[in-house]
Amino acid sequence: MKKIKTVMIIALLSISGLGFAQQLNDNIKKAFKADDATALLAEIKNQKVTINDCFNIEDISYSLLSLSIKMNKPNIFNQLIEQKADVNKICGEKSPLMYTAKYGLLDFAKALVKAGADISAKSATGKTAYDYAVKYEKTALQPLLKPVK
Numbered sequence: 230m231k232k233i234k235t236v237m238i239i240a241l242l243s244i245s246g247l248g249f250a251q252q253l254n255d256n257i258k259k260a261f262k263a264d265d266a267t268a269l270l271a272e273i274k275n276q277k278v279t280i281n282d283c284f285n286i287e288d289i290s291y292s293l294l295s296l297s298i299k300m301n302k303p304n305i306f307n308q309l310i311e312q313k314a315d316v317n318k319i320c321g322e323k324s325p326l327m328y329t330a331k332y333g334l335l336d337f338a339k340a341l342v343k344a345g346a347d348i349s350a351k352s353a354t355g356k357t358a359y360d361y362a363v364k365y366e367k368t369a370l371q372p373l374l375k376p377v378k
Contacts, residue, residue, distance in 0.1 A: 251276075251284045261300055266308030269293070280312055283320035290321035298328040298337050306337060316346040322353045323361075326374070330361035335369050348374050 253261075254276065260269035273280060273293075283290045291299065294314045297306040310316070317324055323331070326346040329338035338358075342348065351357055359374040361367075 251278055251282050253284050253286060257284075261296065261302060261305065264302040264304045266305045269305055270308065270312070280309055281315045281318055283318075292318040292320045292325065294318065294325045295320065295323065295328050298325055298332060298334060301332070301334065303337075307340070310340055310344050316341050316344045317350055319350070319352070324350050324352070324358070326350065326358040327352060327356070327361050330358040330367055330370050330374055331365050333365065333367040333370060335373070338370055338373055342373060349376055 254272070256272040257269060257276075260266075260272060270280075280293055283292060284296065286296070292315070294306065294309045294316065295318075297303075297309060316326070324346070326338060326341050326348065327350075329335075329341060346358075348358055356364075357374070357376065359371065359376060362370040362374050
């Protein structure tokens with residue numbers, strides 16, 4: 230009985246966590262497509278969301294910073310860093326630094342580390358950014374992301 234209650238509580242927490250993610254509206258999508266940071270920030274303000282909110286895309290949750298990395302949008306990425314976006318924000322499973330490792334974006338990774346990204350942060354599955362750099366064979370990022378012992 231106790232095990233059933235625990236499973237039900239975990240399921241409810243998981244479902245309730247999904248409710249916190251926003252949906253990307255058309256104006257935000259257009260801003261990303263054009264890599265237009267000014268339009269993105271204006272739309273965020275208009276929608277009364279923050280740069281650190283999580284947004285659902287095809288059942289996966291991303292921060293705007295992570296999305297700028299995934300989509301390789303340097304103007305948006307740089308503006309979000311300048312606006313003090315949370316460089317360690319995990320929406321879904323990965324942090325922004327983990328996305329730089331997955332996609333091999335060394336300049337983005339360097340900017341995140343400079344802005345205070347935690348290289349030892351772990352995903353929901355216990356992986357670090359270094360683990361993703363190894364998995365996706367991004368050798369240029371591995372020295373930057375290798376944990377200090």
